[in-house]
Amino acid sequence: MRALLFDNTKCVGCGSCMTACREKNGLPEVKEPDLSADQFTVLKTTAGKDGEVNYRRMCMHCEEPTCASVCPVGALHKTKNGPVVYNADICLGCRYCIQACPFGVPKYEWHSVAPRVRKCNFCADRLAKGQQNACAEACPMGATIAGEREELLKEARARLAAEPDKYVQKIYGEHDAGGTSVLMLSSVPFSQLGLPENLPADPLPLLTFRVLEKIPPVVATGGVVLAGLWWLTNRKAEVAKAEGKGAQR
Amino acid sequence: MRAVRSVFWRVVALAILAAGAYATFLRFTRGIGSMTNLGDHYPWGLWIGFDILCGVGLAAGGFTITTAVYIFHLEKLRPIVRPTVLTAFLGYVLVVCALMFDLGRPWNIWRAMVWWNPHSVMFEVAWCVMLYTTVLALEFSPVVFERLKWGKALKAVKAVVVPLVTLGCLLSTLHQSSLGSLYLILPTKLYPLWYSPLLPVLFWISAIATGMAMVIFESGMSARAFGRALEFDLLKGISKVMALFLGVFLLVRFIDLGSRGALDEAFRLTGAGSYEARMFWLETGLLALAGMLVLIPKVRANPQALWAAGTLEVCGFLVNRLNVATTGLDASSGVRYFPSWGEIAITLSVVVVGLMVFRMAVRHLPIFGEAPHEAAAGRRTPRTAAYAQS
Numbered sequence: 001m002r003a004l005l006f007d008n009t010k011c012v013g014c015g016s017c018m019t020a021c022r023e024k025n026g027l028p029e030v031k032e033p034d035l036s037a038d039q040f041t042v043l044k045t046t047a048g049k050d051g052e053v054n055y056r057r058m059c060m061h062c063e064e065p066t067c068a069s070v071c072p073v074g075a076l077h078k079t080k081n082g083p084v085v086y087n088a089d090i091c092l093g094c095r096y097c098i099q100a101c102p103f104g105v106p107k108y109e110w111h112s113v114a115p116r117v118r119k120c121n122f123c124a125d126r127l128a129k130g131q132q133n134a135c136a137e138a139c140p141m142g143a144t145i146a147g148e149r150e151e152l153l154k155e156a157r158a159r160l161a162a163e164p165d166k167y168v169q170k171i172y173g174e175h176d177a178g179g180t181s182v183l184m185l186s187s188v189p190f191s192q193l194g195l196p197e198n199l200p201a202d203p204l205p206l207l208t209f210r211v212l213e214k215i216p217p218v219v220a221t222g223g224v225v226l227a228g229l230w231w232l233t234n235r236k237a238e239v240a241k242a243e244g245k246g247a248q249r
Numbered sequence: 250m251r252a253v254r255s256v257f258w259r260v261v262a263l264a265i266l267a268a269g270a271y272a273t274f275l276r277f278t279r280g281i282g283s284m285t286n287l288g289d290h291y292p293w294g295l296w297i298g299f300d301i302l303c304g305v306g307l308a309a310g311g312f313t314i315t316t317a318v319y320i321f322h323l324e325k326l327r328p329i330v331r332p333t334v335l336t337a338f339l340g341y342v343l344v345v346c347a348l349m350f351d352l353g354r355p356w357n358i359w360r361a362m363v364w365w366n367p368h369s370v371m372f373e374v375a376w377c378v379m380l381y382t383t384v385l386a387l388e389f390s391p392v393v394f395e396r397l398k399w400g401k402a403l404k405a406v407k408a409v410v411v412p413l414v415t416l417g418c419l420l421s422t423l424h425q426s427s428l429g430s431l432y433l434i435l436p437t438k439l440y441p442l443w444y445s446p447l448l449p450v451l452f453w454i455s456a457i458a459t460g461m462a463m464v465i466f467e468s469g470m471s472a473r474a475f476g477r478a479l480e481f482d483l484l485k486g487i488s489k490v491m492a493l494f495l496g497v498f499l500l501v502r503f504i505d506l507g508s509r510g511a512l513d514e515a516f517r518l519t520g521a522g523s524y525e526a527r528m529f530w531l532e533t534g535l536l537a538l539a540g541m542l543v544l545i546p547k548v549r550a551n552p553q554a555l556w557a558a559g560t561l562e563v564c565g566f567l568v569n570r571l572n573v574a575t576t577g578l579d580a581s582s583g584v585r586y587f588p589s590w591g592e593i594a595i596t597l598s599v600v601v602v603g604l605m606v607f608r609m610a611v612r613h614l615p616i617f618g619e620a621p622h623e624a625a626a627g628r629r630t631p632r633t634a635a636y637a638q639s
Contacts, residue, residue: 036289070434072372073357073364090360093353095292096371100434107289108353110282115353196437207433208370211449215373219419226320226415233322 002082002127003149004136005156006056007185008193009166010143013054015043020138024123037107040120041135048188055193056144058135059084059105059120060173061181062203067097067106069205076117082149082181083122091117102177102199122181149181156185178203262601269598272591276350284591291578293351295588298574299596300347302428303567304340305378306452309460311337311385312421319414325483329464331392331616336467338385339603339610341378347599370430377424384417392614426453432573441511442529443577447501454498459566461491462539465559469552475611481552488543488555491562495540499533521580528568528576535565 021041022029030038034057041058065084068076075091078084093115098106109115123133131137136146145152156171172190173180177199184190191197200207275284287294310333317323318330349355361375387406394403406413429452432439445451465484506512517526539562548554575586588596610616 066434069366069368070371071366072369072375073360074366074369075364088354090357090364091354092357092360093355094351094371095353096369096431098289098292102437104290108282108292109280110288111280113277113280115280198437200436204434204436205368207436207446208430209368211427211430211433212368212370212373215423218422222419222422223415226316226418230320230322230411230415233320237322 001080001149001181002122002146003061003152003181003183004122004133004144004146005152005183005185006144007156007159008053008055008143009185009187010141011043011054011056012141012143013043013045013052014140016138016140017041017056017135017144018043020134021120024126024134025121035105035107035119037109037116037118040118044193046188046192053186053188055184055186056135057194058182059122060103060177061120061122062177063179063181064177064203064205066100066102066177066204069208070096070100072096079124081127083124083127084181085121085124086117086119088116100204102196102204104194149183152183156183159185175201178206262605265594265597265601268590268594269601272594272598273350275591276595281351281353284589286586286589286592288584290582291584291586293574293578294586295575295592295596296347296351298571299567300351300599301344302570302574304344304347305425305428306456306459306566306570307463307563308337308340308344309421309425309456310463311340311388311460312381312417313457313460314464315388315414316418319411320418325486328480328617329483329487331389332467332471333460333464334385334388335392335607335610335616336463338382338389339606341382341385343599343603344378345382346602347596350595370427370433374424374427374431377420377427381417381420381424384413384420387413388417392616396614421456422453425456426450428452429573435578438578438581439573440514440525440577440580441509442506442514442525443573445505445509447505448573451498451501451505454494454501455566455569458491458494458498459563461487461494462559462562462566465491465555466563469556469559471611471617474608475617484552484555485549488549488558491559492540492543495536495562499537499540502533525576525580528572532565532568532572535561535568539565 018039018041021027022039025040027038027040030036032039033042033044035042041056043054043056045052045054047053061078061082061084063078065076065078068074068078068084071091072094073090073092075087076084076097095108095117097117098108106117106119108117123131123135126132126134132146133144136144139145145155147155153171153174156174160167160169160171166187168186168189170190172184172186172195173182176195176197178201184193184195186193189197272284281287285294285296310329314326314329314333318326348358352358361372362379366372388410390406391403394400394406426449429448429450432444432448433446436444464487468484503512506515514522515526515529517523539558542548542554542558542561548558579585
């Protein structure tokens with residue numbers, strides 16, 4: 001499983017990742033401060049202990065993606081080697097993915113008559129060719145690096161142990177929302193980066209699956225109960241009718 | 250006076266439809282973003298909140314009344330079957346029509362039949378709604394067959410009515426509750442006053458109560474519009490069932506809030522969270538008031554008071570569903586959503602079309618118990634004076 005590790009202590013905010021992403025995906029240059037239908041990754045700044053901290057936001061490529069679990073037609077899915085990809089051809093445009101994503105990642109072409117959901121696709125085509133993600137390749141500082149998830153986790157743990165004062169002692173994405181393919185290290189609290197820290201460690205799709213799996217027993221029990229009640233009340237009506245007739249004779 | 254009022258309502262309806270037509274034009278030529286207040290932070294608004302969540306709930310009378318009559322053999326309720334099944338059928342057809350506005354790529358809607366994702370609540374809702382609309386069409390078909398005098402078709406449908414109603418009850422239980430399950434995936438986004446693992450149960454209970462309230466509400470409306478209403482005795486019985494389910498709803502709601510420690514949120518009457526608290530009390534107040542009114546014998550004895558109680562319940566229900574769909578998501582989205590004129594125009598147009606079709610159906614089809622077999626099966630029904638007098 002491929003993954004990305006972003007370490008905001010190494011980022012200088014040059015924007016090479018954004019440029020590479022735009023070129024790779026044929027996106028226009030936009031001056032938007034946030035992710036949008038035309039911007040799959042964004043570089044932002046926040047105040048840290050020793051000056052500004054630059055950080056990236058992009059699709060986290062969850063191990064068990066909420067967006068894929070809620071899509072009624074499976075237009076989004078997690079591929080074997082990591083990327084969560086989207087197929088516009090079968091998408092209904094219900095936007096449940098946008099509503100459900102805990103990271104607020106999928107964006108929509110609101111002004112199109114054939115709107116698509118837009119987000120980072122983890123350079124799935126490049127990965128298939130054995131290349132690395134465009135943003136990781138472009139990063140001159142090694143702030144974004146690509147690799148196997150297990151190896152990147154090892155690397156991240158090593159960094160946390162080597163400089164414990166520099167980092168918040170957590171690898172974001174190791175367990176959050178059930179684990180993600182984009183891992184983050186930070187010198188400031190992750191909530192300051194707009195990453196929710198109150199996500200359950202269980203994958204979110206379990207929340208709905210626990211209910212959906214009750215459907216077969218509900219249908220079976222409900223069916224039996226309804227049939228039983230029908231029989232009982234029907235019998236009661238028949239008996240009443242028969243007794244009524246008997247009395248008349 | 251009556252004529253003036255009738256002209257007034259026609260003008261209003263025409264104005265709504267004209268605005269709706271223009272909004273439709275914008276929607277399909279310039280995209281959803283051009284005429285709604287929806288955006289990346291607020292992907293679902295009035296169309297999901299009202300047209301779908303409320304629309305499906307308001308049509309719940311369809312499965313509760315048919316179940317009561319065909320499964321529990323409560324023959325007394327038979328006169329209500331036709332009007333409620335018609336309402337439900339129309340309701341579901343309108344829900345599907347409204348969905349065509351909200352879906353970004355509506356031409357792909359059929360794909361839910363082919364590309365399956367059984368892990369998606371939306372997938373389950375889509376299938377249940379599709380199947381249940383078919384069930385409702387079949388349940389309603391005898392009315393049309395009678396009018397057309399198609400004896401064989403009529404016989405065929407009547408032969409399978411009990412399995413059909415059973416299926417309808419199961420499908421409704423599934424999707425009425427699943428509309429609540431849609432929001433289970435938002436534990437960090439939906440405000441604690443509304444996010445609950447019991448959302449599916451709460452949606453199911455409130456749908457049943459509202460199905461009953463709608464029978465009362467519609468009977469009053471059709472009394473005014475067509476001079477036809479349901480037997481008053483019957484409505485009294487229905488109002489008691491409504492009160493029972495409202496009681497259960499409020500009980501479960503407060504136990505749930507208490508056990509999750511979310512009840513404190515209801516008392517944040519100033520500062521952050523006060524908007525949510527006020528909306529919570531509006532919803533709870535309306536529902537509690539409707540339930541308590543019905544418990545007073547004097548209210549049950551007065552057609553207009555009973556109608557008012559039913560209407561209050563419907564209002565409380567609408568506020569509850571819109572709170573889940575919009576109020577509860579304002580804080581996490583950072584947007585104080587209010588629908589645009591275009592969203593409102595399309596929603597109102599859907600309602601107006603529904604009313605117009607209902608009116609036509611009542612005029613041309615044997616809806617209010619004219620059919621001879623209905624009279625044989627139970628008491629002879631309606632044109633009852635109860636409402637017409639008032």
